Amino acid sequence: MLVIENIEAVERRLWTAADQLRANSDFASNEYFMPVMGLIFLRHAYSRYLAVKPEIEASLPSRGGVRPALTKQDFTSRGAIFLRKEAQFDHLVNLPDGADRAVAIIAAMEAVEEDYPTLKGVLPKTEYQSLENDVLGNVLRIFNDPALQEARGDVFGRIYEYFLTQFADQSAHDGGEFFTPPSIVQMIVNAIEPDHGSVLDPACGSGGMFVQSAHFIERMQQDPTKVATFYGQEKNATTIRLAKMNLAVHGLEGRIEPGITYYTDAHELVGKADFVMANPPFNVDEVDAEKVRKDPRLPFGLPGVNKGKKVSNGNYLWISYFYSYLSDAGRAGFVMSSQASSAGGEEAKVRQKLIETGHVDAMVAIRGNFFYTRTVPCELWMFDKAKAPEHADKVLMLDARQVFRKVTRKVFDFSPEQSQNLTAIFWLYRGQEERFRELVSGFLSRCVVDAIAGLLKEPAFTAALVDVLDALADDTELEAASAVFTSDWEAFTETVTSHVGGGDMSVPDIAALHSRHDALEPMAEQSRDLIRQIDQLYKLAEKAHRDAGGKRGKASPVKALEEARVEAVDQLKLVRYFHRQAHWLLSRFPDARLVAVPGLVKLVDRAELAANDWSLTPGRYVGVAPEEEDEDFDFEGVMRDIHIELAGLNEEAAALAVQIQGNFARWGL
Structure with a gap:
């Protein structure tokens, strides 16, 4: 992959x-x-x-x-x-x-x-x-x-964006338009679940929303070409060609038409779309207000108009369009500038009217650096015209700015598990407790499965370690560390074995999940400790091999040990990783019920929205999460590494001093 x-x-x-x-x-x-x-x-x-x-x-x-x-x-x-x-x-x-x-x-x-x-x-x-x-x-x-x-995945769309940027082709890449990262599209798809009917994207770009919707339908064991119809609109002819190519490469077809969405409605789907998904250009100004003033897609009226009779910011035009396209039971999910959720003036009046419909379902705040070519933060808006009655005057506020994976220095995203955890909050919001429990159960099962797979990595590492020891003169420090590792690995093996077995295949109740989580915690901690030991053994072996005059060729026993170390560590990391995913959910929602979690989520009623100028900014409501200690920081391990590195530097310094002294002697100084 x-x-x-x-x-x-x-x-x-x-x-x-x-x-x-x-x-x-x-x-x-x-x-x-x-x-x-x-x-x-x-x-x-x-x-x-x-x-x-x-x-x-x-x-x-x-x-x-x-x-x-x-x-x-x-x-x-x-x-x-x-x-x-x-x-x-x-x-x-x-x-x-x-x-x-x-x-x-x-x-x-x-x-x-x-x-x-x-x-x-x-x-x-x-x-x-x-x-x-x-x-x-x-x-x-x-x-x-x-x-x-x-x-x-959507490699075509990603490379498409890269080439758009490199070509600086402004006719196909205006300042406000950019490729939507797959993890953000996935979040929208998971939240609104576009599994049937008409799926509209009036700013479709390269068609990534359609591709991810099709993948969702496939996961539901259905054929997207039979249960959904994709409608797109895009102003640029080159981009339309790219969107059609992107759909075709995934075995899909879509009705993608040219047109500037501010002024044209190519598919005439007002009130008819089952799902609307989009990442429109942000903060576009100078839209001709006279051309759009009587547009039936603006049920809440125009946002701010300047003296030149231009709409000064097009964000609320898009928001109104997306709402107007929905059928009586339709859902929408779209990306929007973080400025829009608390904008004032006429935009605030439009937002108030929108909230008063009861159809604003959820808001999700996303931190900056998620976009491939932009550092701006954004928010995901969700509409649902068929909300549960108990949620009619409420909005789910989800602040996901502290949930991210740092992929490169400049690019962040959601890991698949982070995306699942955020989606699980929507499940709880909709009363789908069993889906939540099934996800937690799956994480805990993966914890055991990966631990079993970790056991299979030990023989290769131990054999490579023995080869290093055999190639060295007696190294008491390495031998002592190796003996401790062997003992600890045996204990880990016993722990893993105790958790292997069949059992009831039904989804456990929440009490059983807590019990299983607690029972697996020692195993997860053991895996972390073993990773530290494996890394320390490798560093000690590398130092001893270097001190003995060994070289780092392909046939070097240290090279074989390094390869075995990487495989063992990568596998063992998964044990604690999946246990922590289960812990993330259970610690925040211990009863498998939606509750307010400081810094993460809160269900906000209309009275509180009105008291806050009808703001839809999640951070304004969820508060600040308590600072969490970095459990993965290994102080002892860091000190061991420093000690090993310092010892090596001291030895190199001593050898260099002897060499310099010898040079002085040869030069008669």
Whole structure:
């Protein structure tokens, strides 16, 4: 799987290919964008094709050892695209040097269009005729990056955004528009659960909302092409082509129309959409107020209009549009600037009217650095026109700014488990206690499963450690640490074994979950201690090996120990990780009921909203969480590391002093 930690390096390699096109063609910067994205489309489509092909072949009946030919429908039902031989990326990469690659790429695009008529005129073709044959060969090889061969998720959308940024193509990337990170889209999907009917995104960009909605439907064991219809609107023709390509590569189709949403309603879905999802451009100014004044999509009237008869900020236009599109039982989830939830003036009046409908369901605050190309914080708004009666005058306020995973120095996201935990709050809000208990039970089960898997990593580490000890003269410190480790590992094994077994497969009640959580806590702590010991043993072994004059080659016993250490530590980390996920939920919601948690969540009634100027900013209501101690900080371990490093530096300093003294003697000084 292509993980986000690696994708930046992949993007830089792909950009190298784009640079080759730019340097070896007459294209302007905004012209070679589509040829590049066309090849990314074929690469990503081929990855998905390969991922599902074995599963499809295994499901086909066999007569006399012969299976029927693969069809488009086989792949569509599994969220992939069917590719004829001439459209498969390895065919293009392996063309002989004398072959006309432009002709072959055009033939590949035409083959896809024949099977998917909705892509007629969408895929780039003629653009490749302007490129040198050897340049195309180099680009194809670069795009055959091994990481892309295993890519999953909305990689196309992510790379699309990267290329938009690099190209600085303002016609397709206005200042307020940017790619929605998958973890934010996933949060919206999990909250509103778009599992049927019409799904509308009036600012659809590359179509990521539709892709994630389809994945949600697939997890419900349904075919998204049969139970949902995707409607999109986008102002830029290039972006529309990209959205259609993105949908197609996932085996989907959508009705995506051109148009500026402020002034046009391409699908005429006012009052008809089952779900609305969007990440509109933030804080757009200068929308012509006279053009939109009588728009039926503005049931609460216009927000602020300046002296030039322009809407000074378009945020509440979008908010009103999203509300107006919903059917009587519709739900909406969208991203919005954090400024909007407490904006004053005419915007506050619109917000008050919106709240008074009783259809504002939830607000989620997201910290900055979640967006790939922007550092701005944001909020997720949720509407529900079919809210439970007991929630009619309430809004769920969820402040998720302290929930994040730091992926790179500049990019944060939600881990899958963090996303599940936040989603569980919505379950409790909706009275779905069993889903909450099932999630906690799953975390605790993973804790045991990963502990069992951890036991299987010990023999390799111990064997590598013995090899290091055998290669050294007596090292009492390392031997002593090794003996302690062996004893502690035996204790861990006994603990893990005590938790292995069958039992009732039903979801435990909340009391049973607390008991299981408490029973597994010693095992989770043991795993943490063992990680510290493994790391210390490796450092001691590395130092002893270095002191004995050993080198760090591939055949070095220390190298083998390092590899075994990484595998053991990575596995053991999961034991405590999943126990802590269960603890996060149980400590905040001990009775599997929604309660106010300082700094995280509160159910706010209309009277409190009115007393706070109708603000919808979660942080204004949930308060501040008590500061938590970093349980993972290992003071003793840090001191041990410093001691080992200091001892090594002292030895190096002594050796260097002897060498300097010898040099002085040779120079007669």
